[in-house]
Amino acid sequence: MNEKKRPVGRPTSAEAGTALKAAALSLIREKGYEKVSIADIIRTAGVARQTLYNRWNTKADLVLEAVFDETGRYAAEPISDDDRTCRDQLEAFLIGVFTHLETDGDTLRALIAAAQRDAEFRAAFYTGFVLPRERMVTDLLRRAQEPGELSRARDPEMLSAFIHGAFWYRLLNGGSLDAGYARAIVGEIFGG
Amino acid sequence: MNEKKRPVGRPTSAEAGTALKAAALSLIREKGYEKVSIADIIRTAGVARQTLYNRWNTKADLVLEAVFDETGRYAAEPISDDDRTCRDQLEAFLIGVFTHLETDGDTLRALIAAAQRDAEFRAAFYTGFVLPRERMVTDLLRRAQEPGELSRARDPEMLSAFIHGAFWYRLLNGGSLDAGYARAIVGEIFGG
């Protein structure tokens, strides 16, 4: 199971990969995703072009992994604070996401756009990034049904799609994602 | 008010514009949005490159106008059939949209992606295409509140965002949009 380091050939430079991811995130947050070229990234990282393409197929793949590394590969917060109502937990979760998007909203929009151009990336993005977050909300809503905080007549999966959908829809159409919108979403789900 | 045709210079060829839009839609439906290049479009239309750029800034602008021409500039159906319940009208509306997306879903995904790369296009796309359809649903839900088919405690705007959001979310993540999903959405809104 525990395979050792492979025995042959020059090892890949972990440093190069790290530098590329750091350069990509830094440049993108400074100038915006679309304005950062591959040439910019490799120049900043001090690495050859092919070194990037040895690891990732596109800028989107690189950025996705960089975001993974930062955000934690699976979801941000597990959210299972038994002290608070599920309603409050959902609101806190959404506010946390929206706050995070103040810095990375542009990046997320760009990744969603990239996913529309490449089916392979779309699958990787969905299973690795989107789905875990969707499930967090679905699970939370299911927990809310146990004590009757949320009616059992509701479908947690569809409600989770409503929540993420509303958030994506607003993000992609250039609307602002703030605490007020988070409260409005939660209010509509749990009742005003 | 009623300005006449402008009196000076060579007139723009309506034929060229029509040919470009037709070529774009035809090629895209055949090969998919991403696989169609500008060169393909102008070759098929039998028109010079600059002629395209005299009318539109990008492929997305061209395609958006082509879709406008086909779909009707404002929304597909006005939906105000007093015989049926609002619930049925909403379901029929969604099924109609989803059916239409069997041919143009790829195009819509591409336009949404393009909107993430260009703020100007995003605004045009939103106000010209997205918002009218969002309003149709909002208005329908408001009408549903009058006879009490939908509780007045619900917020039609947020519900419309839920509906379009769920639909976008599924479309953009590669899920299938079929009649079953339309019914599931409507069921969650109006009650199973």
Place this chain on the structure above:
DNA sequence: ACAATTAATAGACTTGCGTCCATAAACGCA
């Protein structure tokens, strides 16, 4: 030490987008 293997590098290359330019064509006006 040396061979085999794999990664890193620099740079050429291809393709597509969008711009620019010079020239020809189509119109109104005199």
Place this chain on the structure above:
DNA sequence: TGCGTTTATGGACGCAAGTCTATTAATTGT
């Protein structure tokens, strides 16, 4: 008919993405 104006055309151009190639560097095994 000629002039001014605007569009259409074809081709050159610059830029960025991604591929490919030859060369060099780092590592293991003998």
